[in-house]
Amino acid sequence: xxxxxxxxxxxxxxxxxxxxxxxxxxxxxxxxxxxxxxxxxxxxxxxxxxxxxxxxxxxxxxxxxxxxxxxxxxxxxxxxxxxxxxxxxxxxxxxxxxxxxxxxxxxxxxxxxxxxxxxxxxxxxxxxxxxxxxxxxxxxxxxxxxxxxxxxxxxxxxxxxxxxxxxxxxxxxxxxxxxxxxxxxxxxxxxxxxxxxxxxxxxxxxxxxxxxxxxxxxxxxxxxxxxxxxxxxxxxxxxxxxxxxxxxxxxxxxxxxxxxxxxxxxxxxxxxxxxxxxxxxxxxxxxxxxxxxxxxxxxxxxxxxxxxxxxxxxxxxxxxxxxxxxxxxxxxxxxxxxxxxxxxxxxxx
Numbered sequence: 058x059x060x061x062x063x064x065x066x067x068x069x070x071x072x073x074x075x076x077x078x079x080x081x082x083x084x085x086x087x088x089x090x091x092x093x094x095x096x097x098x099x100x101x102x103x104x105x106x107x108x109x110x111x112x113x114x115x116x117x118x119x120x121x122x123x124x125x126x127x128x129x130x131x132x133x134x135x136x137x138x139x140x141x142x143x144x145x146x147x148x149x150x151x152x153x154x155x156x157x158x159x160x161x162x163x164x165x166x167x168x169x170x171x172x173x174x175x176x177x178x179x180x181x182x183x184x185x186x187x188x189x190x191x192x193x194x195x196x197x198x199x200x201x202x203x204x205x206x207x208x209x210x211x212x213x214x215x216x217x218x219x220x221x222x223x224x225x226x227x228x229x230x231x232x233x234x235x236x237x238x239x240x241x242x243x244x245x246x247x248x249x250x251x252x253x254x255x256x257x258x259x260x261x262x263x264x265x266x267x268x269x270x271x272x273x274x275x276x277x278x279x280x281x282x283x284x285x286x287x288x289x290x291x292x293x294x295x296x297x298x299x300x301x302x303x304x305x306x307x308x309x310x311x312x313x314x315x316x317x318x319x320x321x322x323x324x325x326x327x328x329x330x331x332x333x334x335x336x337x338x339x340x341x342x343x344x345x346x347x348x349x350x351x352x353x354x355x356x357x358x359x360x361x362x363x364x365x366x367x368x369x370x371x372x373x374x375x376x377x378x379x380x381x382x383x384x385x386x387x388x389x390x391x392x393x394x395x396x397x398x399x400x401x402x403x404x405x406x
Contacts, residue, residue: 062348077371078361081142084374086343088138092131093201094236094335099128101237103168103194104230105256106187113249114187118175120244125172130385132165141370146350146360153212157222160200167193195230202229202267205342209275211352221274228267235260236335239328242316251317257327258313265306268338275345279352282345298341305334 068075099121106114140147151158171189178186206225210218238257242250276283286295309330316324348356361367 073364073368074361075358077364077367078142078357080371081138081361081367082347082357085135085138085142086339088131088135090336090339092135093339094332095124096128096131097233097236097335098240099124099237100168100194100198101233101235102241103191103237104198104234105237105241105253107191107195108256109249109252111184113252115183116245116249117241118172118187118190120241121172129165129169134381138370142362142367143350143357143360144362146355149351149355149360150208154204154207157200157204157207160196160203164193164196164198164200168197169193194233198230198233199226201233202226205229205271206274209271210278213278221270225267225271228263228270231260231263232267232335235264236328236331239331243325243328254313254316258310258317261306261309261313264334268302268334272338272341275342281353285345298337302334302337305330305337309334 102117102121106117109117168190171186171193175183175186175190203222203226206222207218209225210221235257238253238260241253242257245253276286285291309327312324312326312330316327346352348358350357350360362370
């Protein structure tokens with residue numbers, strides 16, 4: 058496939074003008090997945106804090122403290138990489154996503170400011186900053202869904218397309234809420250865990266609506282995507298994708314039901330199943346778009362920076378990526394498993 062794709066472009070598979078943009082596209086996809094998943098549970102917990110009992114909100118936010126800075130790292134890294142590696146797609150994509158991107162920027166700023174100010178505020182004012190953090194998370198999740206909807210419909214405008222964007226924004230809030238609830242089930246026991254199970258059961262069906270809705274609309278709004286998935290030679294891929302996704306949803310629903318009726322222990326199974334759902338959906342979207350950054354308009358190679366710039370960026374990536382991986386492994390390895398509150402120090406009598 059690589060050889061034939063290179064031949065269509067009139068390049069060799071070993072030509073830096075061919076493989077460098079492809080490599081940067083792969084790195085960008087990995088960053089998007091990391092941002093959606095790792096920042097996603099953070100956003101989801103923030104959204105859920107708006108409907109949680111007041112007594113549980115401080116504990117929910119304290120669970121996020123070790124990963125807050127690392128979670129925000131992915132979005133800024135992705136935007137920076139996109140601007141540096143694919144500058145000729147910047148105006149074509151971000152210019153058409155001005156509304157959702159503005160909401161995303163506002164939500165990210167509100168989340169960051171309110172989280173830090175809550176830590177420094179007097180006890181009687183911390184609740185207000187908690188609400189601000191939740192509202193920022195709500196804006197961030199909604200912006201992600203609206204952005205995906207705009208991309209899926211090819212940036213078309215009109216009442217119907219706007220309604221679809223609003224609907225997908227609401228479903229994205231539910232999807233991130235599901236991810237956050239599954240993470241809380243893994244990290245906590247007691248009342249917070251039981252409420253997380255209830256929140257997850259309400260959110261999982263709207264997450265399914267989001268997965269099916271964006272897939273169907275993307276297929277029927279773009280003939281190239283429809284033909285790619287409808288090709289008879291790729292029937293096994295379609296069946297496997299939807300089969301895995303359906304299995305994850307069914308198993309997650311069954312696990313949540315069992316956790317309400319029988320199990321009172323923290324469990325990582327729902328979080329693993331929700332991660333699989335997100336990975337399948339993101340992988341399907343990447344396959345649908347490849348090799349375009351703007352469907353039927355701008356390919357990876359059309360948008361790529363000159364080879365000299367890519368070579369410089371790749372050199373920096375080779376140096377910085379191991380450092381970033383070590384830092385993130387060190388930060389994230391404790392995000393799995395049940396949280397234990399710190400023990401108070403013992404003082405000599």
